[in-house]
Structure formats: C-alpha cells, structure tokens
Amino acid sequence: MYQEWRRQRAERRVQPGNGRPLKRFRWWQPLTRALFHLPLTNHDGRQVVYAVDVGHVQRFMSENGKGKAHLYLDGRHHAESPLPAAFPVQGGTIEVAATPFGLKRCHYVTAEGAERQLIPDRRSGEGRRAHLDREHPALSRWIGYLSLILLVIPLLLLIPQLVEVAFKVPPVKERFGTFTSPIRLPIWLNLTLTLGAVAAAWERALRLRYNWLLDSMAKG
Incomplete structure (x- = not known):
C-alpha cells in the first residue's frame, strides 16, 4: 500500500x-x-x-x-x-x-x-557495463565482488569509531564507562578508502545496485 x-x-x-x-x-x-x-x-x-x-x-x-x-x-x-x-x-x-x-x-x-x-543505451556508462557483463561474465563478477569489498571495509572500520562516539554520551558513559577505538588511520589511508568507496558506489550505480547502508559509506 x-x-x-x-x-x-x-x-x-x-x-x-x-x-x-x-x-x-x-x-x-x-x-x-x-x-x-x-x-x-x-x-x-x-x-x-x-x-x-x-x-x-x-x-x-x-x-x-x-x-x-x-x-x-x-x-x-x-x-x-x-x-x-x-x-x-x-x-x-x-x-x-x-x-x-x-x-x-x-x-x-x-x-x-x-x-x-x-x-x-549502448554508449552510456550503464550500457558499457551491461555489455561487459554479457561478454565477460567472470570478469564482471570479480569487479562486482571488488566493489562490494571496497564498501564493506570502510563500514567495518567505521563501526569502532561510532561505538567510541556513542560511549561519550553522558548516560552511556556513566553506566558503561568509556571506549576508545583501536583504529586510528592515517589521512592518506582514509583518503584512499574514501576514493575506493566512491568508485565502488559509482560502479554499482552503473548496474543499478544500491544498498542504503553500504553505499552511504561513499557519501562520507
């Protein structure tokens, strides 16, 4: 409805x-x-x-x-x-x-x-990606897997940082104490992961694939 x-x-x-x-x-x-x-x-x-x-x-x-x-x-x-x-x-x-x-x-x-x-349209990005999928299905699958990995990795790295933020909320801090994320990434690696996530989200969009949680990683 x-x-x-x-x-x-x-x-x-x-x-x-x-x-x-x-x-x-x-x-x-x-x-x-x-x-x-x-x-x-x-x-x-x-x-x-x-x-x-x-x-x-x-x-x-x-x-x-x-x-x-x-x-x-x-x-x-x-x-x-x-x-x-x-x-x-x-x-x-x-x-x-x-x-x-x-x-x-x-x-x-x-x-x-x-x-x-x-x-x-055959000349569009979506058309070229669909053509690759038809002509080289194995390569297409591996590209799809790589795109998924490039989105999952930033998500897994973000979870401890979100937990750390949550433990700074006064009621949570008073009851459970503090939590420090063990993950501290250098700026260059954060930038690399961000660019990889953007490329992965763009590739998935060419296949009209979208997941609100995974693809939101590319938005930052």
Whole structure:
C-alpha cells in the first residue's frame, strides 16, 4: 500500500513535455548522463519506443539536489518529472529513482505488478557495463565482488569509531564507562578508502545496485 501511495504521489508530479527531439548520446557523457530505452507494443499492434533521459550534472546543480527525469516517446519529449519519477505509459508505469552516484532504479512495472529494467543505451556508462557483463561474465563478477569489498571495509572500520562516539554520551558513559577505538588511520589511508568507496558506489550505480547502508559509506 505504501509503495502504491508513493507511485501515485510521483505520478502527480509528472508534467507534459515540449516535443523537442531526443539528443544523441555522446562519447563524453558516460559520467554525466543516463539514457534507457523501452520498446512497447500499443493496443493497435504498433511498436513505440520510450526513452528515459537523466542528466547527472543537472541533478547536482538543481535547487533540491535531485533533478529531473525526462521521458521521450519515439524520439520526442513526452513528459518530465522531479526524481523519484513515475511515468504512466502503455500498460504500466516507468519508475526512476536516483542515488548520489547514478540511478538505482529505471524499471517498467506493469499493471499486474511484473517489472523489468529498461535497456541502457549502448554508449552510456550503464550500457558499457551491461555489455561487459554479457561478454565477460567472470570478469564482471570479480569487479562486482571488488566493489562490494571496497564498501564493506570502510563500514567495518567505521563501526569502532561510532561505538567510541556513542560511549561519550553522558548516560552511556556513566553506566558503561568509556571506549576508545583501536583504529586510528592515517589521512592518506582514509583518503584512499574514501576514493575506493566512491568508485565502488559509482560502479554499482552503473548496474543499478544500491544498498542504503553500504553505499552511504561513499557519501562520507
């Protein structure tokens, strides 16, 4: 019920498009733009193609830091909505949600509840990552494992430091005493771990993977 309420709320934010043509994905845009496609068959049997276009630079420079998703129909601007977005389309809804590093959701959800991810543009970062997964599945898995490790390690190192902070709270300190974290990392190592976590979160975003606890490590 909560998910349905959120979807309906997002659908009310959708605004009509202006009909402008969809711009081609350029080779320099993998880090700044996400583009996904969805071919569907209309009631009359005619195939149409929806496209979801999200500019990450525009997201970060927007007033609320969330930005917008743009929906195109057969290459023309059909609608737009603040993120997270829910676009009503033929037979269901296209749902789009973002993370600080990319997208965590760009799925078509049918009226019956079935869902599938839209197809990333081959030239986009998401498309190149999906191509790697198809052509080199073993390498793709190892990259995924490495990304997970680069997020787990900072989390494990952060836990003792958070415990130390918690033991400084007066009621806790009075009852249990103090706790000093045994972990004291040099600045260069903290910086290295931070950069590794950012790279890992970005790689996971290319696969539309997101975990609120793990990926929050990359935000600092």
